[in-house]
Amino acid sequence: MISFKSIIKGNIILFLLFPEFAHSQASILPATPVAPFSHPAKRISADLFGVFFEDLSYAADGGLYAELIQNRSFEYSASDRKGWNSLTNWEYTTEGFGYGTISVETSQPINANNPHYVVLNIDDPGQNGVGITNLGYDGIRLKKGERYNFSAYINQISSKAIPVEVKLCGRKGEVYSVFKFNTSGRGWRKYTSSMSVKRSTDSAVLTLVARQKSKLALDEISLFPQETFKNEANGLRADLAQTIADLKPKFVRFPGGCLVHGDGVNNIYRWKNTIGPVENRIQQRNIWSYHQSVGLGFYEYFRFCEDIGAKPLPVIAAGVSCQNSGGTWVIGSTGQKALPFTEMKSYIQDILDLIEYANGPVTSTWGAKRAAAGHPKPFHLQYIGIGNEDKQTDAFRSRFKMIYDELRAKHPEITIVGTVGPSPNGEDYNLGWDFANRLAVPVVDEHFYETPRWFLDNNNRYDNYSRARSHVYIGEYASQGTKLINALSEAAFMTSLERNGDVVKMASYAPLLANLNHTSWNPNLIYFNNDTLVRTANYYVQQLFSVNEGDTYIPNIISFERDQSAKDSTLASSCVRDSKTGDVILKIVNAGPTAAVAKVNLSLLNVTGDLIVSKILTGNPNDQNSIDHPAVVIPISTRVKLTDLDSFLSPAYSLTVIRFSAKSNQHHVSN
Known part of the structure; x- marks a missing residue:
């Protein structure tokens, strides 16, 4: 000591x-x-300190979501990122004098939600077969002695069974694990294996080859560490998830962020697209210019909250897209687009269905879907966020009110969290508070990314807030750096949140995670690569507060x-x-x-x-x-x-x- x-x-x-x-x-x-x-x-609020998760900086795919194969279902496209296509991160493999052709096709997919797949036509397998190799997310990390669950959907197009070989190997050909099997008939079938690894590496690749002249189709090729957080199927990377759990957050806000309201109305995040078997989920472009496999979907978010003892706080778009849609990242401009009023009834029904999915009995339509996924007990949803730092326009306000009124009428037990723009002051902030006060919104979401000096100078920000109006959720805040002085300025501010814990309902630092090789925003609470992670000084401040709550x-x-x-x-x-x-x-x-x-x-x-x-x-x-x-x-x-x-x-x-x-x-x- x-x-x-x-x-x-x-x-x-x-x-x-x-x-x-x-x-x-x-x-x-x-x-x-x-x-x-x-x-x-x-x-003081019982839910004061939590975390905010958004899939930016490869926080989900290539990060918290434990899948090791990138572009596993060949759904990458140029709309995700310039130069990308269905074979991005895959290589055509023809070693040992084999040859054939490879094509991406859509005529006979596994299902309509997963339209692209690869067809291999092997003219001569040569000595080592012909197939494809996946490079992972900056390589595949393997640990000696651990096991990895491989799976793939294969359609045997040829009439005879096809010998297939799956290898985990190094870029120079060293082999870490091998799985051999024969296809068992025509039509899409799922093949699985548990593969043990002989040695550790952070730069492995996965290669799948056919070993005879044949024709076959491939889709949904997957590799998961068997050891995920809490050993959940389709689970989370254990070290990252445990580091979040060690914060002992009282809630988890998900899935964003700007991700929620998306880049245009067709890119709005739809929770129903993210549940069910992963091969049936509808993937889409990420507003941060990459791809969402949605393998980490609403079921997995709810399950993670339950595993770490945190309340779920899902955020749903308020019927409008991000005001920065189309790349208009300029103060005062707006690319905000709105769903037609004719679509709002069905959109609001989706939100009502979300509540039923989380809380409904197994005899209900959406409660039954939750039970079918393996969770008959409800998730005890208490909060729903509507909107995310939206520009305060008539389009936003009219649609927010439609959603708000319907949810209040049908689910008064749910606490609705509104939004008052992206800044701690200014036009959207003032208009947003006026609107929230008129509707008597229970909680409003304030955001601020400011300097350490701002946090020190604003320690009394909530001392004189009216206790008669909406409570506050500080959904996103950070002091623009990860040095000790940044963390201490946030700590000083957090003392004021405890002092005003009767009006400040919740607070969450943002963003939570960033892949060091694909960071699109700074600062972040936790940085990581394939091998390890680093807890920032800001992380320790958050932890010191959250595990010592009063x-x-x-x-x-x-x-x-x-x-x-x-x-x-x-x-x-x-x-x-x-x-x-x-x-x-x-x-x-x-x-x-x-x-x-x-x-x-x-x-x-x-x-x-x-x-x-x-x-x-x-x-x-x-x-x-x-x-x-x-x-x-x-x-x-x-x-x-x-x-x-x-x-x-x-x-x-x-x-x-x-x-x-x-x-x-x-x-x-x-x-």
Whole structure:
């Protein structure tokens, strides 16, 4: 155990995370001392800190979704990305003097939703056969001793059975695993195998070849690690999913983001296209200029939420597309398109069907589909988001109101989350709030990507929000970087969210995941490649808050002593109580360049013991984690005495979380 004094003395940057303690909260105070926040103790939202997932930067395919074959069903096209086609990421394989032809066809698909497939016409198999090779997502990562589930749909067009060989091998020909079988008749049939791997590599490929003169069709070629998160079928990459689970989020917002309302009305995300057998799902272009296999669909999202104990928060387009449709990423312009009013009835029915899919009995139409997928119990859907930072136009408002009125009438138990534009101020923000107030929308979604200075200067943003109007969901926020100073500015702001946890219903940092080889947005909470991942300093701040949540905010506990000539409002603190454990949790943020004294008023708390558990995240302001150096900024554990809290020295550039036992406080708690 490292002493607190040694941390300050040695300016230690390296920390060891123990997520069972940790969660942070504080209230920034100006440089000139003022009276502590004087409102009574208040209840904090039970769903305050969660996560937001959007499929950008290859967060789903090639990321959280564990499928290792890219373009497995030959549905890539030039509309996804310039230069792409049905054979993108595939190579025609004719080793050992074999030859034949390859074609992409659509006349006899597995089903109409999956129209493209490959036909191999082998004139001479040569020594090693003729077939195709998939390159994976920047290669296929394999681990020695682990097993991988292969599957493929094959239509034996020739009259006789065809010997087929599937190999996992290196780019130089080294073989890691082989599966051999014969086709068993004409028509589309699914062939499967579990393949064990002899050695580890991060750059394997999968090759499928026919070993005799023949003709066959191929589609939906898949390779999954057998070890997925919670061993779910069609599941998630275990390390990424576990890293999200370690945040202990109270909710998961999905599937976006701009992804939801899409690039034009024909690109609006339709949840019904993403459920059922994967070969029957309808794939489409991603607004971020790549392809969605929708293997990670609404069933998988719901299942993931359940696996990590988080509430699902699906977001549905409000009948309009993104205002940036057609590439009009210019402030004030709008490419927003709207569904015709004649289509709104069926569109609204889709949303009602989503609620039935999530919550309906197995005897209902959509509850039966959920049960058929393997989940007869409901998913306990409580929230639905309608719209995503939409431009406030008449087209948007009229369609939002149609959806809102119908859902309120038929499902009053569902909490609807509205939207007030992409920025923390401005025309769309003001118009959006006016509209939400007129409709009495229960919760509205605010977004802001701002500088660290903005987060420090806006710590009091929600102090004076009217408690009589809509609650707030901060659906997307980040301080434009992953250095320690970025994370600390967010920590300071998060203390204000706890202080205002009666009006701020939920908050989620965004974006969540980014593939280092395909990053289309920065910053992100977690970066990854095929081999590993890195938790940013921002990640540890989110974790320290989320695993140390309280349900009551207690005012008048922490105050600061600091030179009155200081120009920065870089100090923040909060005190919350967890009624389930009886613990009191202090969060102290110092985002400034000098140490500061925090005075904890223990007389207002009924402390029951001497044991204090402390976590500290500190270092130099420009420190940040990377794939090569993933542990530059991580929390460390330390101990302090209760007597230390009379004049607690908060190091420069630090977040400290202190947790100890105390009896229920005697102050009035407001609801």
